[in-house]
Amino acid sequence: MGVHLLNYRPWRGEFKEPSASVWPIARVGLRMMFRFWPFWVIYGLGLMIFLLFFFGQYLLAWAETQTAETDVRVGGFGSADPRVLIGVLRNILKLNGSGETYRNFLWYQGYIVMVVLALAGAMLVGNDVRHGSMPFYLAKPLSRWHYVLGKCLAVAVFINMMTTLPALALFVQYGLLDSWDYFLDHARLFFGILGYGAVLTVTFSVLLVATATWLKRTVPMIMTWATMFLFPRLVAPLLVDGLHFDARWRLIDLWNDTYLLGNWCLGIDLEQIRPSPQPAFAEAAAVVVILCAVCLTYLLRRVRAFDIVK
């Protein structure tokens, strides 16, 4: 073992800015998430939801070419009246290329994302804090905020791979099956999908990094996420629909708040959103902003304390 092997030589290139370290940190996180094989079962579920929408839209486009027929065979599932089939696909499943199509898709995919994030939070962030891996990062020429940004970026990339990108693919598919005018007439939907994706990305990445930094371990993470998302989801309808409390009580349901913001991004009226009544979009936005601010404040304090020697 000798230092001559190191071939020490002056570095003639330009060092990248510390901000460039954000992506390598994120890449490590993503690699861990995709290498953990049990997650692939959940990714498979997400893929099934995407394929359901993808082939649903394709089926709709095909059924619309069969309106002259009275009865069409749908694969091995039997036969159906094409007009009934179109009605089911357009009005019940909402596979009509409207904002509701993408909202529903993002809603279902959001569940998948939540489950994965609850399971992966400890692996992504918690283990670094718990096992003391932080010195490897903090001794490098980057700040602790670059570390946090890297972890948030990993979560953001994952969320967008599961939600925004497939939703955009569905948007493009519908436009190709329908007509080019669809892209022009529904340009707002394109930005609406990006907006809904951004809401999910910001909210869940900040929330995940904050809770994983706090709880560190997988089981407490799952319990806390379940408490945050499932418990209010059960209580809010009881309060508003059952006990007829003010619609603002639905604001305790964070999942519903992000859903409301997503609806706003996609241009869906408040009255069309079920269950009804719902609080105002601005109120849901305020809750999400406050939650993110609380998480960021906690992260600010916690990240400063990464160095605490126990």
Added chain:
Amino acid sequence: METTSSRPVESVTPSPSPPTPRPNGERGAITSPLSPLGRGVGGEGTPPLLLFDRVSKWYGPVLGVNQVTLELRGGITGLVGAHRAGKTTLLRLATGQLRPDLVDVSVLGHDAWTERGKRLVCYCPDIDAFYEEMSGEQFVFTMARLCGYDAAEAKARTAAALDTVRMTGRADRVLRGYSKGMRQRIKMAQALMHDPKLLILDEPLSGIDPVGRNEFIALYRQLAERGKCLLVSSHELDELEKLTDHVAVMARGRIAAVGTLTQIRDLLDDHPLSVRVDAERARPLAGALMALPDVVGVELRDAGTLIVQARNPRRFFQELTTLVLEEGYEVSHVETLDDSAEAILGYLLGGRARR
């Protein structure tokens, strides 16, 4: 000029005395007030490689380090101290992981907290927490990217660093299957990869087999000879003594002493040096030794063995030599018993040295 100087704030202050000859035996090696290894980077007029200037760091109400002043210019310096003495805090301050609450830590004149300061330092932590699913090569490569190298350069440096720690060909396996020694080598590779001026090593020999230890010790010596400055924290004092006899001793958040082991030992007036002397006529020699002004006690342990307690070791050895030559005593063995790092640390921290 190879220098490792200090400005300790505690009462024990190493003096810049010339090298002191010591009697035979492993622990009585000739020492220098300066670190024996390394050319040093910061000469006179240039900023020191590492400078703690009255640095204090609090963790809430707990004081981590208290007005620490330390200056390193090259060579290998050991950092020793009891548990919770502040060693980890000091290392983290030096590597820019922590920001001092009072005054500054600088590396070659750059604030250790800043990006420029961190580029000059590497850190090999004692913790063993990797991403187990990654291969050693991927881990070192990722660390190279975090240093700001582009992908091609990071790959080249990863290969070179793995070669240096003899992990080429073995680093493509996932870290989960690595032995403790292999993990230590990977940690060392990620530390060496960016050619740092200052190497901060926390328990770098822990878990490595004897052959590997010798390899690493040789590597550290070579690095020091190339002008790098190494600050090595270790609880394995025997291993540390093989590496360097220049130490900084921490106690209760302060630097209790800095210097060579000989210098520090000489200053411990409250603890006379214990010297074993084997001679044929032990009893008359004991009487003669008691007449020497620096001898405070002589114990006749068995037929031919004396344990002498002496204060001023340098003068004592001169007087002992004179006595032996003039009186014709046949001395077969002279050995200092408590000038090892462990013994000195024991005295400094209030414990007893191992005899």
